Amino acid sequence: MAVARLRSVVLDCPEPLELARFYARIGGGTPREEDPDWVVLQIPDGPRLAFQRAPGLTPPEWPRADRNAQQFHLDFDAGSTWEELDAAEEEVLAMGARVLDREDYEKKDFRVYADPAGHPFCLCRIEHS
Structure with a gap:
């Protein structure tokens, strides 16, 4: 028996609404801004993505594992x-x-x-x- 169910995959980003709109154009759905720092996107027949404001985010470098590796x-x-x-x-x-x-x-x-x-x-x- 599972301990819990997966609710969201959360992506840290500088501009949550902008990034949610980007992924909505790829996977569908409509971003819902819960507050300026948290936006949710339910992809139809897919996962729920959430976007959380993270000022100063340093993105990973593909495919470098030695520096800020992708998570x-x-x-x-x-x-x-x-x-x-x-x-x-x-x-x-x-x-x-x-x-x-x-x-x-x-x-x-x-x-x-x-x-x-x-x-x-x-x-x-x-x-x-």
Whole structure:
């Protein structure tokens, strides 16, 4: 028996509402600002993300484990074709994401980015059955 249920994945960031809007454009849902320092986003059929103001946040550096290593990252299903993955990449880059890893880009089923606050996330090509 579980001790507790997971409620939220919380991301520290300088601007909670801005980052919640970024992820709402990727995964859907509507950010709900509970106060200026705490915003919640329920992704439809997905996790609840919360965004907490953290002035002076130093984002992780991908893939450096020796300096401010990532603590976690989010994976998003961007579709089952390379065309869908390419289209999703175009959109997140236009929204302010930046590429973190281009190594073996054409061979991998995932691509690694940083959100506007610097948190790593991936767009993944998932073969649906």
